Amino acid sequence: MQQFLDTKEAARHVRLSPATLERLRVRGGGPAYINPIPSRVIYDVTDLDVWMWSRRRKSTSETEAV
Template sequence: MPETNFKTHRAKMRTPEAATYCGSTESTFNKLRLTGGGPIYITIGRTVVYDPDDLDTWLASNRRKSTSVAA
């Protein structure tokens, strides 16, 4: 029998929910989309949504041990 790798489906989040999930604000997420410094997002028509897996990846990439370490 072939091995299958099913990914657990997690509902996509709109900007307010994604910002709360990351401990941020909707305003910050809107600005990050403009500057390109935020997490990967998806547009469906005019609606912006975030995949929780992408949010987790973005959060992990922003971990720091010290303020003196360059980002």
């Protein structure tokens, strides 16, 4: 697997649409990303996995990560 993914590949990795991932990038709350040049965004697979694990919940009433 590649270490760095573009938005489309990263969205596939976390099972979201590219548009959702872009929206999270603008509004905040999404995974960390790297912006090596102004027109390019890439994601480190490790950051995507850490973000996904931080979203883990045991019930729908939880607001904080377990």
